[in-house]
Amino acid sequence: MVRLVQVSASYPQQTTRVLKDISFHVLKGESVALIGANGAGKTSLLLALTGILPICHGSIFIDGAELSKRNGQVAQRKTGLVFQNPDDQLFMPRVYDDVLFGLLNRGIAEEEAESRAREMLDRLGIGHLAERSPSRLSGGEKRLCALAAVLVMEPEILLFDEPTAFLDPKARRTVGALIQALPHTKLIATHDLDFAQTLCSRALILCSGALATDDAPATLFTDSVRMTEWGL
Ligand SMILES: Nc1ncnc2c1ncn2[C@@H]1O[C@H](COP(=O)(O)OP(=O)(O)OP(=O)(O)O)[C@@H](O)[C@H]1O
Ligand SMILES: [Mg+2]
Structure with missing residues (x-):
């Protein structure tokens, strides 16, 4: 449903790449967490997926259609960013x-x-x-x-950027239950590891703009040595 092939991107007038050679694949209906320290590139990756941040290398495919090509608008309509x-x-x-x-x-x-x-x-x-x-x-x-x-x-793919930020425990549960009940393909950037583990079967770890790993949240979040290496 969402496929990135060696994607790199920079912000305008910046020489350093904010996303570095990122490849991954999200299947239809899957919920995937996007984890990383402040400044790791989570928001930038979501912006690239909606076409707001243009990529300088690689390809993004949304439901098989390449985002930056002529049919980009059709692909873009399939994603919704909160x-x-x-x-x-x-x-x-x-x-x-x-x-x-x-x-x-x-x-x-x-x-x-x-x-x-x-x-x-x-x-x-x-x-x-x-x-x-x-x-x-x-x-x-x-x-x-x-x-x-x-x-x-009515997007098919929902991108959430820190959906539980600034919420009290009750509102967090309400929003969490609501997101969980949605049948969409979801990519959720969050610092909330419990939330990620409850909602997602996979977590992608971003570290300084690169994809460090892609595994089950329970496996990753209990590995304190690697979590420290990733600045988490
Ligand atoms: N509009 C922009 N112009 C230039 N650089 C930017 C811009 N927005 C973000 N950056 C830089 O890109 C890098 C990644 O930022 P990004 O916002 O994607 O991180 P993040 O993982 O979402 O962090 P946070 O957890 O704090 O939300 C940072 O070094 C940041 O300073
Ligand atoms: Mg962010």
Whole structure:
């Protein structure tokens, strides 16, 4: 479903590579954790997967279609990124407008878009927040709204950047259960090892922009010597 072949990338005007020769494969329906110290390249990798960060070497395939080629837009539509900071994702005056925005932008008729937006808010149990301003919500509420804005676009692959950051234990459980129940192919960048172990059957460890290893979370997280080597 997601395949990277020797992918390298740099930010504009930077000479150092932020992603270095990364190859891996995620199967349809799999949940994979992306683990690494601050600055290891997790967010950059998710940005590369959505086409926001252009790659300078290698290839990314989404459901068999290469991301950077002519059909890139089709491939891009298959992925949805829930940002590390919901404030980077929610920018409209009302939650409802944020959920509606992507649908209208994609050219979906107003009536259908409106019913899909309302339905998604209700499905996530946040219908009562529809008329509220995203900037005045709690961290957990914002995260659910950001998730609604992504899910409503019906992506097949969900990319989560630190989905439990800033959440209290209860909100963490709510968001965790919600993510776990989604049938999508998922790639989850997180510092929360318990969360990764509960939700994911595999973990990729990123270290200074390179893929250090790819194994079962339980195997990796109990190897204290290697965890220290990876800065974890
Ligand atoms: N817009 C940017 N321009 C230039 N360099 C950047 C940019 N964003 C991130 N970087 C650099 O790329 C490297 C990887 O950053 P990235 O945000 O991908 O790490 P991360 O693993 O997500 O870290 P964290 O756990 O802190 O979120 C860091 O050295 C960072 O300084
Ligand atoms: Mg990050």
